[in-house]
Amino acid sequence: MREDFAVELHRRASAAMQAGRAEAQGQGSQVRVARYTDETTSKQEQQLLRRHSQPVAASSSLAAPGAWLSLAHMGTALLLVRQEDGRVQAFLNVCRHRGARVVPEGSGSQARAFVCPYHAWTYKPDGALRGVPESFGFPCLKQEESGLRKLATIERAGVVWVVLDAAQANSDPGAHLGELMDNLESLTGLRAPVGFAPRSYEVAANWKLLVDGSFEAYHFKVAHRDTIAHMFVGNMQVVDEFDLNRRLYLIKSKFAQDAPPAQGFEPRRWGNLTYFFFPNTTILVQPDHAQLSSLEPLGPNRTRVHELTLIPEAPATDKARAHWEANVALYRRTLAEDYALAESIQSGMASGANEFFTFGTFEYSASRFHEQLAQQLVDASP
Numbered sequence: 001m002r003e004d005f006a007v008e009l010h011r012r013a014s015a016a017m018q019a020g021r022a023e024a025q026g027q028g029s030q031v032r033v034a035r036y037t038d039e040t041t042s043k044q045e046q047q048l049l050r051r052h053s054q055p056v057a058a059s060s061s062l063a064a065p066g067a068w069l070s071l072a073h074m075g076t077a078l079l080l081v082r083q084e085d086g087r088v089q090a091f092l093n094v095c096r097h098r099g100a101r102v103v104p105e106g107s108g109s110q111a112r113a114f115v116c117p118y119h120a121w122t123y124k125p126d127g128a129l130r131g132v133p134e135s136f137g138f139p140c141l142k143q144e145e146s147g148l149r150k151l152a153t154i155e156r157a158g159v160v161w162v163v164l165d166a167a168q169a170n171s172d173p174g175a176h177l178g179e180l181m182d183n184l185e186s187l188t189g190l191r192a193p194v195g196f197a198p199r200s201y202e203v204a205a206n207w208k209l210l211v212d213g214s215f216e217a218y219h220f221k222v223a224h225r226d227t228i229a230h231m232f233v234g235n236m237q238v239v240d241e242f243d244l245n246r247r248l249y250l251i252k253s254k255f256a257q258d259a260p261p262a263q264g265f266e267p268r269r270w271g272n273l274t275y276f277f278f279p280n281t282t283i284l285v286q287p288d289h290a291q292l293s294s295l296e297p298l299g300p301n302r303t304r305v306h307e308l309t310l311i312p313e314a315p316a317t318d319k320a321r322a323h324w325e326a327n328v329a330l331y332r333r334t335l336a337e338d339y340a341l342a343e344s345i346q347s348g349m350a351s352g353a354n355e356f357f358t359f360g361t362f363e364y365s366a367s368r369f370h371e372q373l374a375q376q377l378v379d380a381s382p
């Protein structure tokens with residue numbers, strides 16, 4: 001870890017503790033409630049997310065060259081294959097003949113060829129079209145141009161990230177992750193962690209409500225009083241922006257009790273680090289592991305949440321497994337508190353009680369996010 005990062009966090013966390021309040025910006029701000037209910041906005045956001053790198057699987061689920069994984073992500077059928085050179089390549093899992101899904105959902109190893117279940121067009125692990133039965137019927141076919149469509153793919157922090165929009169296949173999938181990803185990977189155990197306890201489930205709320213909740217510890221004392229509140233100094237966060245991405249440092253109670261010295265300061269012992277990769281992925285870094293959550297908008301009122309825990313190595317004993325399972329359970333209990341509140345907010349929107357939601361000076365990260373997202377939608381509009 002870069003020394004200056006830890007020193008800087010220590011300095012600012014100490015200053016905030018001394019002042020008795022978190023760093024703040026502006027005079028407070030407002031976001032239109034219609035942003036959370038509008039169908040057109042929701043559709044535009046879905047398109048935007050497809051142009052940003054999405055975490056689709058743990059790298060550890062594709063252990064060696066030839067390993068493959070077929071899954072659907074944000075409604076797109078994907079085939080991930082670890083290539084001979086060790087890199088993972090994502091393809092659209094869609095046959096170039098007449099569009100059947102080539103590989104059913106599942107996983108395997110030592111892939112030699114993928115055979116379409118409709119007319120048996122056959123693809124190599126690198127996506128190239130290898131064989132067409134009765135090929136004399138396709139004098140028009142350019143075989144070398146008819147491989148599975150590749151998508152921009154990168155592995156960072158033990159996760160396979162894919163840009164789902166095929167039109168962006170030549171874009172740099174690491175560009176959006178930027179400098180913040182370098183910082184995340186500099187933390188012990190987070191360059192090549194192992195995926196644990198993946199799950200996906202739905203919440204009856206707009207995805208942005210779930211993002212809002214990850215940007216402040218103002219709600220901890222109240223909303224999380226039965227789970228994690230006692231571990232944190234409520235409403236005490238230090239925020240850094242990295243272009244559209246953001247890192248929050250949420251200060252723990254023991255920082256207040258023990259006042260750690262700047263010398264050798266280890267941020268993870270004294271607080272949680274939340275890495276937010278715009279627009280919809282959060283990696284919560286705890287002392288010995290991290291929890292990734294990415295939000296898939298299904299419509300204005302519905303979100304599918306994808307979770308993955310990142311641990312330093314696969315659990316070798318029952319004790320190790322129980323340790324990670326207990327961590328996952330607490331994380332899920334805490335998120336359930338957040339998501340129940342998000343559902344209650346969503347259900348109250350139609351009442352018309354609020355035309356705007358108001359964010360306080362110490363909740364500025366959320367309103368910054370809304371501004372940035374709105375600007376991205378404007379920039380993307382024809």
Ligand code: FES
Pocket residue numbers: 095096097098099100116117118119120121
């Ligand atoms: S659709 Fe795949 S071989 Fe015909």
Ligand SMILES: [Fe+2]
Pocket residue numbers: 213214219223224334338
């Ligand atoms: Fe929360």
